[in-house]
Amino acid sequence: MTKYNRSNKPASSEITPQGVYLSRRQLIKGVTAVGGLALLWAARPKMPGSDLETVEVISTPAGTLTEGAGSIAPTAMPTPVTDELGMDLTSLTDITGYNNYYEFTTDKTEVARLSKNFNTSPWQVEVGGHVSKPGIYDIDDLRTKFDQEERIYRLRCVEAWSMVIPWLGFPLHKLLAEVEPTAKAKYVRFETLADESQMPGISAPWYDWPYVEGLRLDEAMHDLTLLSTGIYGESLQPQNGAPIRLVVPWKYGFKSIKSIVKIELVEDMPVSLWMAAGPREYGFYSNVNPEVDHPRWSQATERRIGSSGRIQTIKFNGYEEQVAHLYAGMDLKANF
Numbered sequence: 001m002t003k004y005n006r007s008n009k010p011a012s013s014e015i016t017p018q019g020v021y022l023s024r025r026q027l028i029k030g031v032t033a034v035g036g037l038a039l040l041w042a043a044r045p046k047m048p049g050s051d052l053e054t055v056e057v058i059s060t061p062a063g064t065l066t067e068g069a070g071s072i073a074p075t076a077m078p079t080p081v082t083d084e085l086g087m088d089l090t091s092l093t094d095i096t097g098y099n100n101y102y103e104f105t106t107d108k109t110e111v112a113r114l115s116k117n118f119n120t121s122p123w124q125v126e127v128g129g130h131v132s133k134p135g136i137y138d139i140d141d142l143r144t145k146f147d148q149e150e151r152i153y154r155l156r157c158v159e160a161w162s163m164v165i166p167w168l169g170f171p172l173h174k175l176l177a178e179v180e181p182t183a184k185a186k187y188v189r190f191e192t193l194a195d196e197s198q199m200p201g202i203s204a205p206w207y208d209w210p211y212v213e214g215l216r217l218d219e220a221m222h223d224l225t226l227l228s229t230g231i232y233g234e235s236l237q238p239q240n241g242a243p244i245r246l247v248v249p250w251k252y253g254f255k256s257i258k259s260i261v262k263i264e265l266v267e268d269m270p271v272s273l274w275m276a277a278g279p280r281e282y283g284f285y286s287n288v289n290p291e292v293d294h295p296r297w298s299q300a301t302e303r304r305i306g307s308s309g310r311i312q313t314i315k316f317n318g319y320e321e322q323v324a325h326l327y328a329g330m331d332l333k334a335n336f
């Protein structure tokens with residue numbers, strides 16, 4: 001398994017503030033970096049009255065690591081926490097304070113405030129269409145039925161800004177396997193709640209609510225495609241799409257539809273809210289592609305939130321190796 005796919009089953013004891021989370025992660029990286037030294041340090045003779053009793057050995061998919069106060073040699077410098085490309089994680093403050101969620105407002109810095117009291121419990125997700133076993137899933141069932149993994153993904157908005165986000169969630173294919181798509185299922189259509197009483201942005205008449213997105217079935221079945229329920233080890237906040245949202249890291253951010261209430265397996269390509277709003281500007285595929293500009297701006301570079309300057313945008317947002325085969329033989333300019 002690649003680094004972005006580390007398994008992580010957060011216990012309630014792991015629900016920690018970001019600062020603690022980061023230092024814990026840095027600790028783990030530090031241990032990895034010093035390798036044998038840390039093992040020696042952990043295995044050193046225990047002496048009464050020392051801090052050694054606090055050393056805790058935990059098991060991770062990467063092997064057994066030692067953590068806890070005093071478990072690392074002072075020479076083990078904490079290293080920054082990054083994604084698999086070495087890019088720093090975006091701060092929780094930025095991830096929860098700079099959002100696109102048009103059901104609330106188009107003002108990115110006001111989404112958090114306006115969505116603060118959004119009611120995410122009880123919450124159900126209806127899964128149906130061309131499936132053998134349609135069902136209505138309670139959010140609590142989805143959280144417990146499927147292991148919640150941590151996935152560190154880059155999120156590239158079509159507006160040419162980006163973040164690096166440590167999501168919690170489970171791959172969509174696990175849920176799809178449960179409902180058993182039939183031979184007629186060719187696409188997956190997703191819908192967000194549209195509740196005018198809670199979502200002030202829905203009064204805007206120029207969008208065709210509810211927010212709808214879609215994937216081809218093979219894109220939906222790809223292991224990178226995540227249903228996310230959390231960020232930084234904590235439950236999603238309303239502004240990030242609580243209680244459950246899609247994350248498709250190789251596509252522009254708008255494909256990652258928030259606060260999902262309905263997932264439908266369909267025969268025909270769904271028309272997304274953005275395709276309906278601007279068919280010349282927003283296509284069905286919306287794969288991140290620095291070679292295909294938006295009609296009104298370049299997609300060659302992006303602004304990483306929390307850093308200055310601009311960085312090169314990478315084809316398929318850096319996931320080309322994993323997803324390019326899905327588009328073999330397709331003209332990516334025509335199928336934008």
Ligand SMILES: Nc1nc2c(c(=O)[nH]1)N[C@H]1C(S)=C(S)[C@@H](COP(=O)(O)O)O[C@H]1N2
Pocket residue numbers: 095098099100101102103155156157158192211239240241252253254255256257258259
């Ligand atoms: N329902 C819904 N989902 C949505 C949006 C939206 O307006 N409504 N905005 C999209 C866009 S444009 C982006 S970039 C991402 C932003 O996700 P974030 O705020 O969690 O970073 O959510 C996407 N999902």
Ligand SMILES: [Mo]
Pocket residue numbers: 100156157158159252253254
């Ligand atoms: Mo976006």
